[in-house]
Amino acid sequence: MTALPEAARGYLGSPFRHQGRSRSGLDCVGLVVLALADQGRAVADVTTYGRDPHHGLLEQHLVETFGPAIARTDLHPGDIVAIEYSGATRHVAIVGDYPGGGLSLIHTDQTVGRVTEHRLDSRWHRRITGAWRP
Known part of the structure; x- marks a missing residue:
């Protein structure tokens, strides 16, 4: 069994596709679902969200799936x-x-159109609204 970041890195470069759940196209939730599945950890998927999964729906799903949030x-x-x-x-x-030291974020970035990894700098850290340890 591989570590979750290592499993997620297997999807680096995969294209963005809203609600995609395969290597040929996936969104941010799809990356989490597939990386966990690659580790043999099936989790409930959420595919009933629109382009803007806000109003607490995303956080609610994370709590239901992984339990209470941890300290950011x-x-x-x-x-x-x-x-x-x-x-x-x-x-x-x-x-x-992060290969150069510190932490990174691995995610499907719609703005660049693919799964990417970059340093978790202070700008990104300020945007984190919750964290979970699966």
Whole structure:
């Protein structure tokens, strides 16, 4: 069994597709679902969200799936974080260990059109609205 960040890295470069759940196209939730499945950990999927899964729906699903949130100040590789875009929580990512040191985010980034990994800098950290340790 591989660590969650390592499983997620297997999808780096995969294209973005809203509600996609395969290597040929996936969204941020799809990346979490597939990376966990690659570890032999089936989780309930949520596919009933629109382009803007806000109003607490995303966070509610994370709590139902992984339990209470953990402190955002205690992030470790393998944690799942919810991220704010345009004033609402609309995105999830997997925390990784950045190759150059520190932490990274592995996520399907719609703005670049694919699964990507980058350093978890202070700008991204401020946008984290919740964290879970699966």
